[in-house]
Amino acid sequence: MPLAYPSQRVAYPYFVIALLLFVLQVIVGIWLALSYAVTMPQGLVDILPFSTTRAFHTNLLVLWLLLGFMGSTYFMAPEESERDIFSPALAYLQLALLVATGVAALVGFFFGWTKGKPLLEIPFPLDYLVVVGALIFLFNVGMTMLRSKRWTVIQGSLFGGLIFLAVMYLFNLPFYANLSIDWYYWWWVIHLWVEGAWELVAAALTAWILIKITGVPRETVEKWLYVELGLFLFTGIAGTGHHYYWLGAPKYWLWVGGVFSALEPVPILLMLVDAWHYVRNRKGQLNGKLVFTFAVGMAILHFVGAGLWGFAHTLPQINYYTHGSQVTVAHGHIAFFGAYVLLNLMFFYYAMPKLEGLTAFNERRGTLAFWWLSLAMIAMTLAFTIAGVLQTYIERVMGLGYMTAQAQMRFWFAILVALGLMLLIGVVLAVLDLLTLRPAPASESR
Amino acid sequence: MSWKTARWIFYLGTFISLVLFLALTVDTHRQIRALTHADQLSDQVVAGKRVWHKYNCNDCHTILGFGSYYGPDVTKVYWRRGAEGVKAVVRTPEKFTTWRKMPHLPLTEQELGDLVTFLKWTSEIDTQDWPPQDQKFRPAAGRAVALGVGPGASLFQEKGCFACHRMHETGGQLGPDLTHVGSRLSYETIEKVLTDPRSVNPQGAMPPVSLSQEERNELSAFLAKMK
Numbered sequence: 323m324p325l326a327y328p329s330q331r332v333a334y335p336y337f338v339i340a341l342l343l344f345v346l347q348v349i350v351g352i353w354l355a356l357s358y359a360v361t362m363p364q365g366l367v368d369i370l371p372f373s374t375t376r377a378f379h380t381n382l383l384v385l386w387l388l389l390g391f392m393g394s395t396y397f398m399a400p401e402e403s404e405r406d407i408f409s410p411a412l413a414y415l416q417l418a419l420l421v422a423t424g425v426a427a428l429v430g431f432f433f434g435w436t437k438g439k440p441l442l443e444i445p446f447p448l449d450y451l452v453v454v455g456a457l458i459f460l461f462n463v464g465m466t467m468l469r470s471k472r473w474t475v476i477q478g479s480l481f482g483g484l485i486f487l488a489v490m491y492l493f494n495l496p497f498y499a500n501l502s503i504d505w506y507y508w509w510w511v512i513h514l515w516v517e518g519a520w521e522l523v524a525a526a527l528t529a530w531i532l533i534k535i536t537g538v539p540r541e542t543v544e545k546w547l548y549v550e551l552g553l554f555l556f557t558g559i560a561g562t563g564h565h566y567y568w569l570g571a572p573k574y575w576l577w578v579g580g581v582f583s584a585l586e587p588v589p590i591l592l593m594l595v596d597a598w599h600y601v602r603n604r605k606g607q608l609n610g611k612l613v614f615t616f617a618v619g620m621a622i623l624h625f626v627g628a629g630l631w632g633f634a635h636t637l638p639q640i641n642y643y644t645h646g647s648q649v650t651v652a653h654g655h656i657a658f659f660g661a662y663v664l665l666n667l668m669f670f671y672y673a674m675p676k677l678e679g680l681t682a683f684n685e686r687r688g689t690l691a692f693w694w695l696s697l698a699m700i701a702m703t704l705a706f707t708i709a710g711v712l713q714t715y716i717e718r719v720m721g722l723g724y725m726t727a728q729a730q731m732r733f734w735f736a737i738l739v740a741l742g743l744m745l746l747i748g749v750v751l752a753v754l755d756l757l758t759l760r761p762a763p764a765s766e767s768r
Numbered sequence: 769m770s771w772k773t774a775r776w777i778f779y780l781g782t783f784i785s786l787v788l789f790l791a792l793t794v795d796t797h798r799q800i801r802a803l804t805h806a807d808q809l810s811d812q813v814v815a816g817k818r819v820w821h822k823y824n825c826n827d828c829h830t831i832l833g834f835g836s837y838y839g840p841d842v843t844k845v846y847w848r849r850g851a852e853g854v855k856a857v858v859r860t861p862e863k864f865t866t867w868r869k870m871p872h873l874p875l876t877e878q879e880l881g882d883l884v885t886f887l888k889w890t891s892e893i894d895t896q897d898w899p900p901q902d903q904k905f906r907p908a909a910g911r912a913v914a915l916g917v918g919p920g921a922s923l924f925q926e927k928g929c930f931a932c933h934r935m936h937e938t939g940g941q942l943g944p945d946l947t948h949v950g951s952r953l954s955y956e957t958i959e960k961v962l963t964d965p966r967s968v969n970p971q972g973a974m975p976p977v978s979l980s981q982e983e984r985n986e987l988s989a990f991l992a993k994m995k
Binding site: 357358361362363364367368371372373374376377434436437438439440443499500501502503504505506508541545546548549551552553555556557558559560562563565566567568569570571572573574575576578582642643645646647648650651717718719721723724725728729 | 769771774775777778779780781782784785786788789792793795796797799800803804806809814817820821822823824825826827828830831832833834835836837838839840841862866867868869870871872886890893894895896898899900901904940941
């Protein structure tokens with residue numbers, strides 16, 4: 323099946339690079355788990371400390387997810403705007419710039435060149451190059467949409483989310499002398515990304531895919547999209563307060579953060595119910611069973627990870643003991659996986675066959691990869707959670723030493739190394755499948 | 769639900785949350801100066817913060833509970849180890865770690881001093897009594913000084929003795945409890961331990977403490993009076 327618009331092709335290199343970085347991220351993750359489980363020799367730690375490899379792991383995550391979002395946007399924008407991308411050349415230039423910046427940053431980390439702020443380690447002036455890349459992207463997408471004959475809620479949510487995302491990154495650029503204020507604005511980037519801007523992007527991409535595969539009228543989908551976005555932003559913006567309990571901010575954040583973030587699962591639940599509703603009321607046959615599997619898996623794990631695991635430690639009375647422990651790590655892994663990893667993979671599975679010129683593709687390997695990945699991540703989350711509960715109880719409640727708690731958690735990190743290897747198998751399977759999609763067997767093709 | 773209602777939910781939800789959040793942000797800026805003792809935010813504290821970033825400490829240790837979880841939280845590390853204690857760990861991490869290692873970081877003495885000043889300032893941020901596990905170290909300095917036995921008490925805090933030793937239910941458990949050390953050891957023995965720990969207990973694990981002659985006398989006098 324030819325593409326509706328030839329310029330959608332620019333998405334392809336974005337997806338390929340994102341997938342390769344994903345594999346790399348998981349390999350580094352296994353190394354991190356290993357560093358917790360066994361004793362790394364002092365000589366090795368002096369050359370390649372945990373801090374460097376952790377910076378690799380988190381920056382690879384952010385880079386590949388963002389490249390995935392950008393590729394997805396370039397794929398979707400022409401169909402929504404009913405015209406080709408404003409400038410495919412700019413899209414390739416932007417990709418080259420961002421990848422070059424990312425590679426320079428990763429190599430730099432190895433040599434100790436860092437801003438030294440978790441997740442936002444990319445140092446000056448590379449951080450400004452990221453901004454330049456983002457501006458090129460926004461300009462290109464904005465021009466595509468502005469020159470379009472129509473304006474849809476999905477376009478609005480997507481473009482609004484992308485602008486929101488870029489604006490929030492600006493709060494990372496200055497140097498803050500006061501540590502508390504530094505972290506206050508660090509969360510404007512991190513929290514307002516994952517529980518604000520990225521949710522807008524995710525909701526738009528998901529709504530678009532659901533229209534495509536279920537044939538439910540756009541009117542219905544876009545109406546509920548408005549409600550979801552309203553609830554996401556209502557709970558998400560003031561919900562930033564759940565990070566302000568213990569950083570030297572006034573006491574009222576305990577109330578504001580507690581109340582608003584307790585409501586944060588509501589829009590995610592609505593998203594889940596919506597997806598279910600659309601599928602039940604679909605017009606005719608599902609257009610792509612695997613994409614649908616990813617969509618439902620995403621909706622469920624998004625709710626479990628961001629909703630349930632987030633809620634579990636968001637109230638101040640509990641967070642006082644769990645803050646900054648492996649409980650956070652458990653939540654972080656399942657929430658990112660459920661909300662954004664599966665979102666990207668879902669979109670790739672929708673777009674890649676079309677980019678490779680296939681009408682229908684063989685879904686066997688992809689289905690196996692989905693279950694393998696998801697089950698491995700669920701098992702990892704449980705292992706992190708057990709480690710986190712042990713840490714919380716031994717270190718925070720009983721008041722024993724940090725390493726006393728770590729000794730009890732060590733076993734679970736050994737388990738995590740094994741589970742990480744399982745996850746890697748699933749990731750490699752999904753990536754290989756996406757890069758070498760095969761046509762559907764004759765009996766299945768329609 | 770009608771399309772119009774849906775759009776109102778979007779506009780109102782976003783607007784209410786945004787206005788509340790921005791208003792509280794303005795107020796937080798007003799209050800945070802007092803809560804973080806911003807008047808004590810000296811150039812040296814800021815220099816120390818830059819050192820903290822330069823060596824990417826935050827991708828192993830949490831501070832205010834944020835960062836990575838590979839090493840202990842350092843929000844109140846100044847309470848736990850004191851200035852000399854922190855410096856000793858950074859200079860010779862292999863002496864303080866067992867099965868999880870910390871890298872040797874090439875900090876200059878100037879950088880080390882700045883870092884400790886930054887961590888001292890950080891320990892005074894009003895964190896609503898977080899983290900729970902470090903609250904027992906809070907009275908460390910105060911308790912010893914309150915005994916009113918001289919500057920030796922503050923040296924005990926300052927040199928990081930609390931990291932391993934307990935006094936009045938406060939401190940670490942690696943070394944012996946020193947609440948009644950004066951009734952077990954004489955002034956002379958204590959001074960000998962402080963000069964060279966191995967000279968008294970060859971099997972002991974206590975690292976040598978860097979003290980001037982005057983400081984050694986003060987600290988020994990303080991400990992000898994703990995009966």
